Amino acid sequence: MYGLVNKAVESLVLSKFGQDTWDIIREKANISGPLISMKSYDDQVTYDLVGACVEVLELPVEDVLHTFGEYWVLDVAVVNYSNLMDAHGMGFVEFVKNLDQMHSRIQMTFDNLNPPSFQCQELDTETIKISYFSERPGLTHFVVGLLSGLGKHFQEDVNIEILATKADGAVSDDFKVTHRPISNS
Numbered sequence: 658m659y660g661l662v663n664k665a666v667e668s669l670v671l672s673k674f675g676q677d678t679w680d681i682i683r684e685k686a687n688i689s690g691p692l693i694s695m696k697s698y699d700d701q702v703t704y705d706l707v708g709a710c711v712e713v714l715e716l717p718v719e720d721v722l723h724t725f726g727e728y729w730v731l732d733v734a735v736v737n738y739s740n741l742m743d744a745h746g747m748g749f750v751e752f753v754k755n756l757d758q759m760h761s762r763i764q765m766t767f768d769n770l771n772p773p774s775f776q777c778q779e780l781d782t783e784t785i786k787i788s789y790f791s792e793r794p795g796l797t798h799f800v801v802g803l804l805s806g807l808g809k810h811f812q813e814d815v816n817i818e819i820l821a822t823k824a825d826g827a828v829s830d831d832f833k834v835t836h837r838p839i840s841n842s
C-alpha cells in the first residue's frame with residue numbers, strides 16, 4: 658500500500674503512545690528509513706506494522722485495525738483530504754455509495770492504487786447492507802473502524818453487524834449497518 662497508509666499508522670502510534678513505543682514497533686516491523694507517502698510499498702510492510710502494534714501494545718488485532726480505521730477517517734481523511742471527503746457525500750449513506758468513485762479520483766494521483774470496492778443495498782430507511790470487496794485479506798475490522806469513523810464524521814449513530822467474511826469463505830465481507838442522525842436532545 659502507499660506510504661501514506663503506513664505513515665498514518667506511524668502518526669497514530671506517535672500521538673497515542675509516543676516516540677519510544679514507535680521506535681520499538683518500527684524496529685520490529687523492519688522499517689529503517691523514513692516512510693514516504695507517495696511510494697507504493699509491498700502490502701507486507703503494512704501487515705508487519707499492524708502485527709508489530711499487536712505485539713508491542715498487547716492489543717487484539719481487531720482492536721488495532723478498528724482504531725486505525727477510525728483514525729484514518731477522523732484524523733487523516735477529514736484533515737488532509739477535506740475537499741475529497743466533502744465532494745463525495747453529505748451523509749453516511751450517500752458517502753458510502755460514492756466510495757468507489759472517490760478512490761477512482763484518488764487513482765488519478767496514486768497510479769499504482771489497488772483500491773477496495775463497496776456495494777450498497779438499502780434494506781430500509783435506516784438500514785444498509787454494505788459488501789466490501791478487496792484482494793487483500795484480513796482487513797474486516799479495519800473496515801468496521803472506517804464505517805464507525807464515517808458515522809462519527811457525519812454525526813450519525815451507526816451500528817455495524819458483520820454478516821459474512823472472506824475469512825469464512827464468502828466472496829466479500831458483508832456488513833449490516835443501521836444509521837440514525839444523532840439527536841442533540
Ligand code: HEM
Pocket residue numbers: 658659661662730734738741742756760763767769770771772773790791792793796799800803804
Ligand atoms: C479521502 C481520503 C482517502 C484517501 C486519500 C484514500 C487512499 C487510499 C490509499 C492510498 C489506499 C491504499 C491502497 C493502495 O495503496 O493500493 C487505500 C486503501 C483503502 N481505503 Fe481509502 N482513502 C481515503 C478514504 C477512505 C475511506 C473514507 C474509506 C472508507 C471505507 C476507505 C477505504 C479503504 C480501504 C478499506 C482500503 C484498504 C485496501 C483494500 O481493502 O484492499 N478509504 N485508500
